[in-house]
Amino acid sequence: VPDVVLYPQTQDEVLSLIELAQQETLCLVPFGGGTNVSLALQCPRGGRRVVACVDMRRMGRVLWVNEEDGLAEVQAGVVGRQLQRQLARRGLTMGHEPDSIEFSTLGGWIATRASGMKRSKYGNIEDMVVGVRVATVQGLAWQGPVGMDTPMTAAHRRASQGLELKHLVLGSEGNLGIITSAVIRVWPLPACQEYGAALLPSLDAGLSLMRAVSRLPPSLRPASIRLVDNAQFRLGRVLHQGQREGGGGVLAAAGALAKPLVEAGQRWYLARQGLQKDRVVGLSMLFEGSRDEVGLQRTRVVRLIEEAGGVQCGAQAGKVGYELTFGIAYIRDFALSYHVVGESFEAFVPWSTLHDTLASVAARVTATHADVGAQGRPFLSSRVTQVYEEGVCVYWYLALYARGAADPCAVFRRLERVAREEVVKRGGSVSHHHGVGKAKAHLLKQHGLSPAAVELMHCVKRGMDPTNVFGIGNGVMAIEDDAQDDKTASEAGKSRAKAPVAEKGAGRDIGIGVSQCDGNVQPKLAACKAAAGLEV
Numbered sequence: 001v002p003d004v005v006l007y008p009q010t011q012d013e014v015l016s017l018i019e020l021a022q023q024e025t026l027c028l029v030p031f032g033g034g035t036n037v038s039l040a041l042q043c044p045r046g047g048r049r050v051v052a053c054v055d056m057r058r059m060g061r062v063l064w065v066n067e068e069d070g071l072a073e074v075q076a077g078v079v080g081r082q083l084q085r086q087l088a089r090r091g092l093t094m095g096h097e098p099d100s101i102e103f104s105t106l107g108g109w110i111a112t113r114a115s116g117m118k119r120s121k122y123g124n125i126e127d128m129v130v131g132v133r134v135a136t137v138q139g140l141a142w143q144g145p146v147g148m149d150t151p152m153t154a155a156h157r158r159a160s161q162g163l164e165l166k167h168l169v170l171g172s173e174g175n176l177g178i179i180t181s182a183v184i185r186v187w188p189l190p191a192c193q194e195y196g197a198a199l200l201p202s203l204d205a206g207l208s209l210m211r212a213v214s215r216l217p218p219s220l221r222p223a224s225i226r227l228v229d230n231a232q233f234r235l236g237r238v239l240h241q242g243q244r245e246g247g248g249g250v251l252a253a254a255g256a257l258a259k260p261l262v263e264a265g266q267r268w269y270l271a272r273q274g275l276q277k278d279r280v281v282g283l284s285m286l287f288e289g290s291r292d293e294v295g296l297q298r299t300r301v302v303r304l305i306e307e308a309g310g311v312q313c314g315a316q317a318g319k320v321g322y323e324l325t326f327g328i329a330y331i332r333d334f335a336l337s338y339h340v341v342g343e344s345f346e347a348f349v350p351w352s353t354l355h356d357t358l359a360s361v362a363a364r365v366t367a368t369h370a371d372v373g374a375q376g377r378p379f380l381s382s383r384v385t386q387v388y389e390e391g392v393c394v395y396w397y398l399a400l401y402a403r404g405a406a407d408p409c410a411v412f413r414r415l416e417r418v419a420r421e422e423v424v425k426r427g428g429s430v431s432h433h434h435g436v437g438k439a440k441a442h443l444l445k446q447h448g449l450s451p452a453a454v455e456l457m458h459c460v461k462r463g464m465d466p467t468n469v470f471g472i473g474n475g476v477m478a479i480e481d482d483a484q485d486d487k488t489a490s491e492a493g494k495s496r497a498k499a500p501v502a503e504k505g506a507g508r509d510i511g512i513g514v515s516q517c518d519g520n521v522q523p524k525l526a527a528c529k530a531a532a533g534l535e536v
């Protein structure tokens, strides 16, 4: 955890904080909504600098909107739901809907290269962001015409003018600076929104349908299309059962959400006796656009569903399927109170290895679960959430029953680790949209980063932040010295006091992560207050 939490309200305050951090050798950690699932906010351990978390929650304003060009500049601390509401009041949308929209922020989305449910229509975050302003040790970085403060000219639009700053910042995971605002694309709210759902006879049928959808022209694809496997489909039925039997709280709420989908499923079973309820998979869709566009999308996808041997379940079931996604985050914590340890992980998987990857992840998890002597069987379920021409994003839910286990988290981590290794071994990515943080850094080497590529990224880090003010140490930008620092602290007998204390500014030479300050928090607090007038 950090020593100090700071709440800047303006870009200038952020810049003065960075100046202060250099003078006082603080380590700054940008904080958005805290929703990352990659240990990206786990503070560096073993260092002797004061770690100051820069919480962006007070920088949540829409700075300007240029409807004619379809652009808006928004402060990076804005929370997803807030931004959605602020834009909707003007009849606009950004179109980014991650499952964490209630808590995550624009800055966090950019820093992790996030992806939302409506990617097929609006793209991933990299498609939505036109320009960024980022406060760095080198000053405020931005790219665009001079007079950037004039809304009509402020954005750096499509240009052939060398490297783009935004590509340095997208995925930077807090290692390079603090994103203070971004220029994003905005669209008129869609005239028409329709949900849809379907059941398909098997996972193979479902995946073939998703493949066919990925080949449709973009204007004919639903804004969102998601396929849940049989285990997740049956989970919905169990939740519904819980509701019927009077389960309260989250269980009842989740059961209520799943009810129409389950009932539609039951009707289908009845209509088609002989089809196996332990093979059926579920599809939920959201069509968006003008009335004509939605009509065309629906007609095309319905034809594909019929060709795949599926049946439609209606709009209500589709809405439930879409919204159940938000509920799943709450179910995880609920399950924990019943000794069920669970979490999701995701990756991009190419079409060519998709079947093998799904099968081999399941096999490795089951085998490892048995090897470690865990009770019963693991719960492993997958959901395809995004389709691309070249592959899909798969979300896995992994859980185990851990009552009585000596270290349930260690068992869970081991299962998750083998699953991720299997994905990467078969050509999948380390992450499709959650980022690397610390949880997945070890997998980067396996995923085709050549030594030269790693060195280039270290050069970027050293060039932008030579004294490692932003020493959070995520992903490939976590430079070796950070790890040594950890090691130094944990080695018996090597107390912090024995670590060399560098002179201020000496970090330029020694690079990254070396302990530099006297570790006394109080004077720093006072200094922060005095220097920037910040609330601490």
Ligand SMILES: Cc1cc2nc3c(=O)[nH]c(=O)nc-3n(C[C@H](O)[C@H](O)[C@H](O)COP(=O)(O)OP(=O)(O)OC[C@H]3O[C@@H](n4cnc5c(N)ncnc54)[C@H](O)[C@@H]3O)c2cc1C
Residues within 6 Å of the ligand: 029, 030, 031, 032, 033, 034, 035, 036, 037, 040, 041, 056, 076, 077, 097, 098, 099, 100, 103, 104, 105, 106, 107, 108, 109, 110, 111, 112, 113, 114, 115, 116, 117, 173, 174, 175, 177, 178, 179, 180, 329, 433, 434, 435, 472, 474
């Ligand atoms: C239930 C649940 C559902 C989720 N669903 C999705 C999903 O659908 N799609 C998806 O992409 N992700 C999802 N995530 C993951 C998470 O929400 C994303 O990674 C999100 O982008 C993180 O945003 P945040 O504002 O919470 O960032 P934080 O967790 O606060 O920070 C994440 C990283 O970004 C850096 N950072 C944050 N703000 C800034 C800034 N202003 N400047 C520089 N660096 C910054 C931090 O230092 C850190 O390294 C989900 C997570 C949960 C818990």
